[in-house]
Amino acid sequence: MGKRRGFSVLQDLGEKECPSCGNMAAFTAKLFYRYRHLWYLCSWISQREYVAECAGCGNCLILDKEESKHRWPKASIPFYRQWGWVPFVVLLFIIIGSTVASNRAQSERTAAYLASPQSMMCMLSTLPLCRTVDSIRTSRELPEKGTPMV
Numbered sequence: 780m781g782k783r784r785g786f787s788v789l790q791d792l793g794e795k796e797c798p799s800c801g802n803m804a805a806f807t808a809k810l811f812y813r814y815r816h817l818w819y820l821c822s823w824i825s826q827r828e829y830v831a832e833c834a835g836c837g838n839c840l841i842l843d844k845e846e847s848k849h850r851w852p853k854a855s856i857p858f859y860r861q862w863g864w865v866p867f868v869v870l871l872f873i874i875i876g877s878t879v880a881s882n883r884a885q886s887e888r889t890a891a892y893l894a895s896p897q898s899m900m901c902m903l904s905t906l907p908l909c910r911t912v913d914s915i916r917t918s919r920e921l922p923e924k925g926t927p928m929v
Contacts (some may be wrong), residue, residue, distance in 0.1 A: 804835035822863035
């Protein structure tokens with residue numbers, strides 16, 4: 780499991796005076812995000828921060844999160860980083876579902892055997908392998924004592 784950072788450029792905000800360097804500079808709205816991943820296969824966004832970055836000094840001013848979400852509802856975060864957890868969850872449900880179905884079928888077979896063990900033995904004797912073994916057992920004649928085995 781790991782964590783990484785990424786960013787997305789949202790919009791040019793025009794020129795304003797930067798409180799850090801005191802110059803008139805162009806500001807750009809950006810979304811910085813952190814995402815966590817599981818061997819890069821399954822990822823999800825863990826933190827978002829909207830900022831206005833000064834082109835002159837690179838200083839960032841933090842923007843209001845709720846206002847920014849409404850202003851830029853579709854931030855361009857790559858699909859696999861934002862929704863990369865979905866295939867993992869689907870695979871997990873498939874595994875759990877198949878395990879439950881297999882256990883249910885095994886329980887039904889066990890209940891049928893306990894209800895009537897003789898019918899289960901008849902079912903087993905109809906298998907080709909069981910018939911072959913039975914026919915070998917009945918057709919084989921044991922040598923008499925003292926006869927050398929060839």
